[in-house]
Amino acid sequence: MATAATFNLTEIAPGIHFHQGRQVGLDSPERDDIANIGFIIGERCVAVIDTGGSIATGRKLRNALRSVTRKPVCYVVNTHVHYDHLLGNDAFASNDTQIVGHRRLPAAVANNRTFFLASFAKELDHHKQPAVIHEPDVTVEGTRILDLGNRKIRLDAHVTSHTDNDLTVFDLNTNTLWASDLLFTQRIPVLNGSINGWIEETRKLAVSRVDRIIPGHGAIPGDWHAAVRAQIRYLVSLRNEIRQIIRKGGFLEDALISTGHGEKQHWLLFDQNHKRNVSRAFAELEWE
């Protein structure tokens, strides 16, 4: 049963336990629990998928995991470099646990280390030394299968889309895709990688033959096709509006004011994030 004691975990398919992050912004005291995280249990061991935005959140996930199973955690999969998905890694640090990420994740963690330490000291238990930001032990280029014991999960490293280090997890037993931040539902998608790449990757999701998709933020959609279409609609309209402005000789300032009006009503935290998306996309599209 999903209770606070079990970190509101829900078993959304046999052996797949899911914790939904909160729909709050980065200025919230609860910002360390905004990502969807969880784990997949095989016959031999467990793979944790993302660890939350603080060591405390990672510990809550670990404790909840221990109330479900005594099997060892053989893998922690970090789906990408954003703080809300990996600052909890230290809660799972053990010689028996390998951290797995995209081949570009080590560089991304290295590039963000100073930023994490400065901006997330509280989330990182600043009294604890040495600093506890873990880089992956194993990296994935292309595809890699992990065997949890009579349960295989496939990791796919993606082209630059949400970030330049997005990794998804596909559970072969239940035909479930843990898309993490390749898919946002309810909460506005946040672009840090490439708008062209992300549209391409979301369109690939649209034609996949999976039974369910777990997004990185927002509820698991009852109709995942509709959720994927909504994200394509937002990203494509953002791209079209910006391209039009660029074609007319307009500037970023114009795009910040005049884009997104048709989308605002559809997304949580729109005002906090849309303009950053515009800046990012504009910088990419003005060189086309």
Ligand SMILES: [Zn+2]
């Ligand atoms: Zn993210």
